Amino acid sequence: MRSPLEENEYSIVGQSVPRVDAIPKVTGSARYVGDISFPRMLHGKILRSPHPHARIAHIDTTRAEILAGVKAVITGDRDTKGVRYGIFPRTRDEYALAIDRVRYIGDEVAAVAAVDEDTAERALELIEVDYEVLPPVFDPLEAIQEDAPQLHEDIPRNKSVVTALEYGDVQKAFDTSDYVREDHFDTSALTHCLPECYGAVATCDPSGYVDVWVNNQSPFIKQKTLSSTMKIPEHKIRLHRPYLGAAFGSQSEMLKAEFVAAMLSRKTNRPVRVFLSREETNAGSVRQKHAFHMDLKSGTLKDGTIKAMAFHVITDGGAYISIGAITNICGVICLLGMYPRLEAFQYHCDRVCTNKPPKGAMRGNGAQQIQWAVESQIDLIARDLGLDPIEFRIKNAARTGDVNIHKSVITSSAFSETLLAAEKASRWKKKFEKQSPYKGIGVGCGSYFHSFDYGYRTASAAIVKFNEEGRATLFSGNVDNGSGNETMLVSVAAEELGVPFADVRLVNGDTLLTPTDPGSHSMSSTTTSAMAVKSAAADARQQVFEIAAEEMEANIDDLISRDGKIYVTGSPRRGISFKHAIVAGLMKGRIVVGRGNYQPHLDPVNWYAGQITGQMVGAYSYATTIAEVEIDPDTGVIEVPSLTVAIDCGKPLNPQIVHGSVQGSTLYCLGQALYEEASFNNGQMMNPTYLDYSLPSSMEMPEIQSLIVEAEHADGPFGAKGLDAPVNAVNAAIANAVEDAVGVRIKELPITPEKVLKAFEEKKHLKSDAEVR
């Protein structure tokens, strides 16, 4: 049997095969939630709280119910089972519809199903809600005060998640450092700017089977939440996989549109479509990104060796807990995968509830914010110590085999190689601190983790069945959130089977049809789901080989397969097709069905123990980004003409998809670094539309050099790890480049022209003050 690491033997892995979703997406045949339609379908609309904080005294739906064309009106009190839900058992703080209290402007209060959207909208206006307004709190620093309004009865001082970690002797590590530096960094709340608005369609049949089409990254999680909250067995709820108009982490949790669609469908026995407006989608119905407020203290030796880091973090979580417990910890996991050889590490993070839209997972969830701070401060320390920031990072960078401070083994790292590759490609040494005024270059690094125990499902399974042509159907619970997962799963199956890419057809992300899967998040699709697929394919191939060995009168151990043909090693001209073997098997009553499981080798995280120890993740990937900026001295406007990204994603399964992901993450970060911020006035989001919310366009897209540092990860499919490390690297690279260009340091995202000009002013004052002294 061939070794998975003999690269030259691969037929598909390492090739840029066209994505399986390319033709449907380009031709418009891909069906998104917005395209799902059924005869007699009703349209649902949701009534939302106009108050940031209030008690619901009474809801009168009488007038709405009698409006012609209205088929159902539901409220939390009357129509839900009163079951609270949330990601973790201890964090269940939401109802499908608010029952007693609303906590942000937009909180879901009631819903209507009607024959068309206009009628549903009019019915919403006829619902009368008596609110007793409560004092709100918007600032997390105020919210943790003793006398602040408390959002949830069981969350004192609004600290919805408190994470406190400490490894090593922190005091001693700082005491023995040559240099200690403290900085404060901030990030802003952001909103997911999903290309499609959020929505769901539900049907309910007389046997009580509920089918739901909803944007989703993890159908099994949504199924479970719907089941427990609506008190319907999971096997009567089928989550379907529509195409996703992006997800970025927002579509793992249950959101209200699917609850409302399912409840209204159950009540009316008709299909119900709930499709949110752009304002609803952006203003909180889809979780927003946590703003982080970080005090970071680092101690190093003179040579740049980092000895200790200590974080004190306050994050603004908005009205509900959502995925907050994970957000609190992601940055630590990534950081300690990048710089594992710290002597000591301390981390305290209070996630605070405020009367603003709830915050949840958004690409780089928690990690991006922490790495923004770390990669900014490292640059400052390197400057202070007179060290080259790239050499500084290489000194501390994770190496394969390192064991980090919380006892995770770094199973594979080409982090330093990404630094060297980016340095060379960007001609860093010719540019850093050597360019004309207002032009700068900066480096920033990021890591990501792959496979992670976020509390329940870490295992995935897959099934491979053959048709009589020798072609395969692959069943996987994983979904594609746009990142190319489907193409990856098909590639891995086809490579492992030894059949052409086009000969594998995927059925995925459907809770009725596929085995369970963690979902397309926590960056585990490659290192978990694809491993299960590989295992199922190997099992199916073995069954095919058993038949082929009989047909060919050959020893099964001598067989190999490639391009749909099975032959004895070294004799590619002789051999039989998969079709031949499959039909021969069928005639003997042997029908090939392969199955495979995979569970990453992890130590479980105890989410409530206040400490994490052991193998937290399956693998770390790494990226180095080097940004070049040009700043207009008069306006403060920053342009990023070019960016160099070097990535260690393990073996690149499909280089085109890797480069595409790099481009996507770069543009995504550019927005956060320079433009984006969800702004609020008394809890009201002021910029929920694209007219107000500033996003980079293709005009702002830098020229990107994307470099793949080929590494191998023994526990990944054909050596692969995962893709998204650049997303944690870009922001600091830009801030560091700004300082290289104009000598000012911005510690708050986004780095707007106003902040740059203000920094110019402050710098002038400092200079003037110095001149005066």
Place this chain on the structure above:
Amino acid sequence: MRSPLEENEYSIVGQSVPRVDAIPKVTGSARYVGDISFPRMLHGKILRSPHPHARIAHIDTTRAEILAGVKAVITGDRDTKGVRYGIFPRTRDEYALAIDRVRYIGDEVAAVAAVDEDTAERALELIEVDYEVLPPVFDPLEAIQEDAPQLHEDIPRNKSVVTALEYGDVQKAFDTSDYVREDHFDTSALTHCLPECYGAVATCDPSGYVDVWVNNQSPFIKQKTLSSTMKIPEHKIRLHRPYLGAAFGSQSEMLKAEFVAAMLSRKTNRPVRVFLSREETNAGSVRQKHAFHMDLKSGTLKDGTIKAMAFHVITDGGAYISIGAITNICGVICLLGMYPRLEAFQYHCDRVCTNKPPKGAMRGNGAQQIQWAVESQIDLIARDLGLDPIEFRIKNAARTGDVNIHKSVITSSAFSETLLAAEKASRWKKKFEKQSPYKGIGVGCGSYFHSFDYGYRTASAAIVKFNEEGRATLFSGNVDNGSGNETMLVSVAAEELGVPFADVRLVNGDTLLTPTDPGSHSMSSTTTSAMAVKSAAADARQQVFEIAAEEMEANIDDLISRDGKIYVTGSPRRGISFKHAIVAGLMKGRIVVGRGNYQPHLDPVNWYAGQITGQMVGAYSYATTIAEVEIDPDTGVIEVPSLTVAIDCGKPLNPQIVHGSVQGSTLYCLGQALYEEASFNNGQMMNPTYLDYSLPSSMEMPEIQSLIVEAEHADGPFGAKGLDAPVNAVNAAIANAVEDAVGVRIKELPITPEKVLKAFEEKKHLKSDAEVR
């Protein structure tokens, strides 16, 4: 582990659990082909030949194409690949649309897709076809003459299938018989009176994936034919399982509606619906039933032992071969499973092409006709010899362990027990030849075979996966043609797993999603498909038990499961739930996916060798029917006030479904025995609607005593065999009862009042002649 034969241990098997399709069918939520609809769907209509026999000289579609609303016009010559198809390689005699010649009134010539049905109809009128009319032949006896018009170039004398079998020394067996009798029996052509009209919906996406929803009993056969005829790989064609408004064998073969829908969809890139009218459905677009013309000669001893039978049969096959090769042989298979101890047997059957609608499979395909003749003649012989017809049959009836004349082992038979049970329940001995004039009683028997090698797919496979509630999804390629297969598959899986019936959800009959399966025909669903399901469930249960054994620290061999709970034998109070075990497995990365194959133990039939030998079938089931009739002496009208049916179907998995099937087959036979006949005038069917075609209604339904003789079949799921033996028994029972009532023998179906009155007349003449002499 429990033995499958310890009946008292069953939770589900033997219980009349409600059918899984009961609620959808009763509430109307079941989606039939006619309910399938898509946005932008076009409507297809088919242009048919008005001539029974003609050459197509030219087709001009220009005027149809320019009609507003017409999106595509297709013809065989221009738009098909010119590939002939048929069930067997040597019988491929049809094109998707006629290319050069039409052979019956209704033969498909061209088709149109338009925005609505009316426009499509109008477009048909605008297609100009130049026909060169050819001489037709309608009578099979004429068609086999040297100078008859020949329908197919490669079928001399129109003998489309010739079957000639001979076992033993026929001449000697007749010579040594005490009594030899010869009779001629006829049956009529019949049409499937499907409750729903025939139709198909097809979609085609830009990647070339074709999805087809069509009435069907065997999605894998239809998929294969579509693939080879349209030159599209099978894995790009997905056959879906809509609910079936009955099938009766008509929906295994590819028919034209699905070809036309798929071709029009591919041409227009839009969904296309082709839904036939009642006239089209009944007049030949769905295959009709073969009329059989049979000379039967039997030789017996004085005591009633049958020594030899010799058949000479001509069947009217209509324009194309269809499933004819199977029709020719089914009767022999059943007959020699009923009366296996013949010394000699001879069978010659010419299936003849005529310019009438093609004949294919229809419930009791071929077997019903042969057994009508045999069971009629046995009654005549018993009378001639002065023997009781029930005792006569018991003397010859198959017994478990018999080896029949073609070397098939009778693996399980309670045939005699069905005779005894029906005799007792009907109070036969008090009634036979003892009732008042015009009241009669008659007995008829039938057998059916279960699992049969009809040329390719005899194996089935199944998959069982669990969700996190400990509930299962079962994948089977089998479909339910109304006979309760889905309920059976779920019952078998649930029983084998040891979980409640409601905990198994079925995904079936979808070529993309399920493993291959022979289909719901040849009575193999129970003895093949359900066995694969049982095997997959056993495999899944074993995986669950492995986890449970660890959880419970028990020996896996001591575990049993029942009602969703796993416990150590004898300690039902202790134990864990399936959910517990499944979640425990998931936490360890073990996700349960069971798989199973089953292939019946058969010797292959060589369809072209002219001889069949060996184990032809997996099992035989048996039925005895005793009919009581009352005849109006003035009108000849026959009423059947009561019918007793005793069935040996092996272990009855669901008694209610068994009784339902018995009732269905009885009413079905009543139509054939007394009312139904497809009548033709110059090849034109004269009674294609329910106004003309005489069907029994609920008013004619006899009171039915349905008795289950519990037998066991070791190779069946929990001892089951199959259900449809009564369908081969009823017709002769009625004819025999008629003779008991009024002393006339009708040897031609249907037994109409006209035939009865005519027989009265003839009898009077005979009596008068006798009186004269």
